[in-house]
Amino acid sequence: xxxxxxxxxRSLRFWRCYSSILLAGLLAxxxxxxxxxARDVQKLTSPAGISIWLVEDHGVPLVALGFALRGGSLLxxxxxxxxxxxxxxxxxxxxxxxxxxxxxxxxxxxxxQLSFSVSQRALTGGLVTLKKNVEEAAQLLKLALxxxxxxxxxxxxxxxxxxxxxxxEQRKPERLAVRKFYEAAFExxxxxxxxxxxxxxxxxxxxxxxxxxxxxxxxxxQLHVVIVGAIDAAEATRLVDEVxxxxxxxxGKQHTPAAIPPAKISKNISSPSGHAxxxxxxxxxxxxxxxxxxxxxxxxxxxxxxxxxxxxxTEEVRVKRGxxxxxxxxxxxxxxxxxxxxxxxxxxxxxxxALKAVRAVYQRMKTNGPTQRxxxxxxxxLNGAYLLGIDTSAKLANxxxxxxxxxxxxxxxxxxRSGLNRxxxxxxxxxxxRVFDPDEIRFLIMRPANQGSAKxx
Numbered sequence: 001x002x003x004x005x006x007x008x009x010r011s012l013r014f015w016r017c018y019s020s021i022l023l024a025g026l027l028a029x030x031x032x033x034x035x036x037x038a039r040d041v042q043k044l045t046s047p048a049g050i051s052i053w054l055v056e057d058h059g060v061p062l063v064a065l066g067f068a069l070r071g072g073s074l075l076x077x078x079x080x081x082x083x084x085x086x087x088x089x090x091x092x093x094x095x096x097x098x099x100x101x102x103x104x105x106x107x108x109x110x111x112x113q114l115s116f117s118v119s120q121r122a123l124t125g126g127l128v129t130l131k132k133n134v135e136e137a138a139q140l141l142k143l144a145l146x147x148x149x150x151x152x153x154x155x156x157x158x159x160x161x162x163x164x165x166x167x168x169e170q171r172k173p174e175r176l177a178v179r180k181f182y183e184a185a186f187e188x189x190x191x192x193x194x195x196x197x198x199x200x201x202x203x204x205x206x207x208x209x210x211x212x213x214x215x216x217x218x219x220x221x222q223l224h225v226v227i228v229g230a231i232d233a234a235e236a237t238r239l240v241d242e243v244x245x246x247x248x249x250x251x252g253k254q255h256t257p258a259a260i261p262p263a264k265i266s267k268n269i270s271s272p273s274g275h276a277x278x279x280x281x282x283x284x285x286x287x288x289x290x291x292x293x294x295x296x297x298x299x300x301x302x303x304x305x306x307x308x309x310x311x312x313x314t315e316e317v318r319v320k321r322g323x324x325x326x327x328x329x330x331x332x333x334x335x336x337x338x339x340x341x342x343x344x345x346x347x348x349x350x351x352x353x354a355l356k357a358v359r360a361v362y363q364r365m366k367t368n369g370p371t372q373r374x375x376x377x378x379x380x381x382l383n384g385a386y387l388l389g390i391d392t393s394a395k396l397a398n399x400x401x402x403x404x405x406x407x408x409x410x411x412x413x414x415x416x417r418s419g420l421n422r423x424x425x426x427x428x429x430x431x432x433x434r435v436f437d438p439d440e441i442r443f444l445i446m447r448p449a450n451q452g453s454a455k456x457x
Contacts, residue, residue, distance in 0.1 A: 040055050040056070041054070042055070042233055043410070044236065044237055045237075046245070047241055048240075048241045048245035050220075050240050050241065050244055050245065051224045051225065052224075052225045052227065052240055053225075053227075053400050054228075054231075054233060054236045055228040055229075055396060055397075055400075056231065056232060056233075057228055057230065058230045059230075060230065060393075061132065061230050062128065062129070062230060063128070063129055063130075063131055063229035064126070064227070064393055064397045065126070065127045065128075065141075065225065065226070065227050065239075065397075066125065066225070066227075066397050066398065067124065067125050067224065067401075068122040068124045068224050068401050068404060069122060069124075069223050070122050070405060071084075071122065071123060071216065071217055071219060072084060072120050072121040072123060072217075073119065073121075073195040074120055074190045074257060075213070075216050075217065076193065076197075076213070077213075079201060079204070080201060080204070080205060080209055081193045081197040081198060081201040082162065082194065082195070082196050082197015082201050082202050083201075083209050083210060084195075085118045085162070085195055085196045086155075086158060086162060086205065086210050087123075087150075087213050087214045088123055088217075089116070089161075089162070090148060090154060090210065091125075091145070092114055092115070092116060092144055092148075093148070093150075094148070094149035094151065095140070095143040095144045095147050095149055096143045096146075096147040096149075098143070100149075100154055103140065103143075106140060107137070110130070110133040110136055111130055112127065112130075112137040112140070113127070114126070114137070114141060116144070118195060120191065120195055121334070123218075124401065124405075125141070125144075125145075126397075127141050128394070131229070131231065134231070134239065138239055138242060138243050142242065142243045142244075146246065146247070150207055150210060150211055150214070152207050155207040159203075159205065162196060162202055163199050163203065165196070166196060166197075166199050167199070170272055171272075171274065171275075173271060173275050173277055173279040173446065174279055174343050176271070176272070176279075176446070177271075177279040177343065177444060178281055178341070178343065180269060180281075181262075181341075181442075181444040182194075185262035185265055185442055186260065186262060187263065189257060189258075189260050190257045191336065219247075219249060220244065220245075220247040220248060220249040221249045223247065224405075226397050226400045226401045227397070228393040228394070228396055229393060257336055258336075259335070259337065260336065260337055261285040261337060261338075261339060262283050262442050263442070264440070265443065265444065267443065267444045268444075268445045269445070269446050270446070270448070270449040271448055273449075275446075277345050277347065277348070277448075278348040278351040278445065278447035279344070279345045279445070280344050280351065280443060280444070280446075281341070281342070281445075281446075282329075282342045282343075282344075282358060282441050282442065283339050283340060283341050283342070284362075284435070284437075284440055284442070285338070285339050285440070286301070286331055286333065286338045286340055286435065287338060288338045289333050289334070289338060289406070289408075293427070294333070294338075294419070295416070295419035295420050295422070296423045296427045296431045297340075297431055297435055298331055298420065299370075299382065299420060299428065300365065300378075300431060300436060301329055301340050302381060303365075303370050303374045303375070303377075304329055304361060304362070304365060304436075305327070305329025305330070305342055306328065306378075306381065308381070310377065311328070312364070312365070313327045313329065313342070314328075316357050316360070317344065317354055317357045317358065321353070321354075323350050323354040323357065324344045324346045324350075325345070326344070326345070327342065327344040327358075328343065329341065329342035333406075335406060335407050344358070348447050348448055351445060355443070358441075359441065362438040362441060365432050366432055366433055366436045366437055366438065368432075369433070370428050370429075370432065375423065382420055383420060383421075386413060386416065386417070390413070
């Protein structure tokens with residue numbers, strides 16, 4: 001899972017899907033009252049020792065609870081990629097003495113929503129319920145965590161759905177190309193593995209594999225809880241202990257993989273039958289989280305690849321040359337890696353020209369750096385987009401949980417804003433020269449078979 005660094009707002013869900021990542025475990029969170037700011041976060045510890053971040057918001061009688069258990073798909077055994085994802089998908093398919101239909105009916109009768117998901121680095125879950133039903137809804141969450149039924153019939157159905165979903169994703173050129181880029185650029189590293197597995201790995205899995213993986217993922221020593229809504233500190237700590245205090249601890253081998261940039265690749269591959277367009281993925285290593293130049297790189301990447309019409313890549317490749325409908329670049333940053341990731345799709349015969357245009361834009365940034373107007377616009381846009389990303393209690397809970405998974409604090413919004421505002425024109429020009437080197441761009445080009453080989457030069 002990755003914090004939202006720099007993104008094209010209309011593509012946020014797409015990028016989170018491939019940056020690991022997004023916190024789909026809170027997908028069920030619905031819009032609530034306007035969110036509190038990070039300065040209102042209460043950092044609590046329950047009597048059982050569980051870490052909690054709480055934002056009280058009594059404007060609407062709803063409670064949103066999210067949790068994360070570090071580990072995620074990085075714990076999938078070799079050859080069993082996707083097993084953690086299957087476990088998460090099955091957690092609400094019946095629990096305890098409630099079969100799948102009864103469990104979901106009970107949730108619906110409470111007006112509650114519950115979901116679970118696995119990203120590269122965490123198993124996450126989200127519960128949203130009316131305040132008056134929070135106790136009953138929390139008991140269903142507890143049951144799903146402690147006693148998921150994991151029945152053979154539900155397992156086979158869930159696996160078929162997962163395989164069908166992967167087949168559907170194969171038909172989307174951008175998503176497939178990004179997946180192939182990860183495989184090539186992080187070959188031999190856990191980041192190369194798909195969170196949801198492959199059709200081949202999923203077909204070999206058994207329900208016993210899923211049960212075994214669940215024992216690794218449910219590890220209370222790796223737990224953090226975020227609550228936003230109409231609940232006070234005393235109620236929150238009591239509720240958290242009721243749900244989570246009896247979880248097993250130290251079951252899985254939790255770890256953070258070695259830090260790694262994407263390998264310097266320039267690779268051409270053929271797209272599956274039926275794809276009529278060519279797609280390029282391009283990436284560039286960026287300063288790491290915590291590096292003094294990180295926020296400068298963030299601003300520069302926004303100037304290049306926000307996807308807005310004033311972004312340099314959009315202006316050059318789409319507006320001036322008409323070579324693509326959409327081109328953007330986002331920064332993927334977490335404790336393991338930091339790089340910009342861009343994508344464009346075009347007609348096969350236009351790919352060479354499009355790649356030359358991309359390299360020319362990066363060369364322009366390296367040689368000239370941004371104007372003061374470019375820099376001011378980027379700061380304003382990035383600061384505004386971040387605020388819009390936490391403008392409801394649900395979004396705030398989602399964001400806070402993601403910050404914790406990435407080892408950041410609830411004050412990151414303030415740190416981010418201050419870091420961006422301190423970026424000077426001299427800083428920007430210096431980092432542009434040092435980081436945005438077109439010769440360092442990693443490329444993966446996917447095009448229909450028999451269409452020749454586009455070369456990124």
